[in-house]
Amino acid sequence: MNDTEPLALVTGASSGIGFELARQLAERGYDLVVNAEDDTPLQQAVQRLRTAGARVEAVRADLRDPEQTERLFAAATALGRPLDVVALNAGVGQGGAFVDTDLADELEIIDLNVRSTVHLAKLVLRDMAARDEGRVLVTSSIASTTPGPFQAVYNASKSFLQSFTEALRNEFEDTGVTLTSLMPGPTETAFFHRADMDDTKIGRQDKDDPAQVARQGLDALFAGKGKVVAGSVRTKAQAVAGKVLPDSLKAEAHRRVAEPGSGDEG
Secondary structure, rough: OOOOOOOOOOOOOHHHHHHHHHHHHHHHOOOEEEEEEHHHHHHHHHHHHHHHHOOEEEEOOOOOOOHHHHHHHHHOOHHHHHHHHOEEEOOOOOOOOOOOHHHHHHHHHHHHHHHHHHHHHHHHHHHHHHOOEEEEEEEHHHHOOOOOHHHHHHHHHHHHHHHHHHHHHOOOOOOOOOEEEEEOOOEEEHHHHHOOOOOHHHHHOOEEEEHHHHHHHHHHHHOOOEEEEEEHHHHHHHHHHHOOOHHHHHHHHHHHOOOOOHHHHO
């Protein structure tokens, strides 16, 4: 690594939006520390990034575990260089009726999406505050604005992240530290398959390009914006509609696309 280049940390970087955030940060001149849970996909991502000319350090860590979260931060800062950009992107979902899903799966959503984000943000932001410099991107979702039948815990976790990020942005007002919330809609990643939602309408519908989502997110980050709805015109229109519709109607609309078997209808 060249210690004259700025350094970025990206979690959940082995595929999807996280991989694109890492790739595009490299294109913008950043050295990378990338993290994911599974070793093989992470190493494959690192190889792709290095082939494209990126300077990359990989840290395999399961951020559902607080000790491994601490280990990731220690490894990222052991390089002796400040983290100029941090993308807190790791997340997981689970579809299905709340009474039917396993409690362990729901608690993993909270551990990864919520707890690990708070944990890493505490470590990262204390460092940035001491330097009065740094940028943090938190991957929320337009799901944060909608009650999510059949994704109840996932949507709630994203609502937490949205509120959390906007609150911290206010705390860091008039400093050199900025926070930006990235709010994608349904995106072409492995998310819906991993969440057991292949038979739902939302799982089967056309989705946004993760490269487009990442680009819009990074553009907002470097412009110092507080949040950005990223993706297609359809996703942006959905977000606009969500501002005026009552929660009861948004919940019903979500039910129609997320209920198990809804993708088999008509």
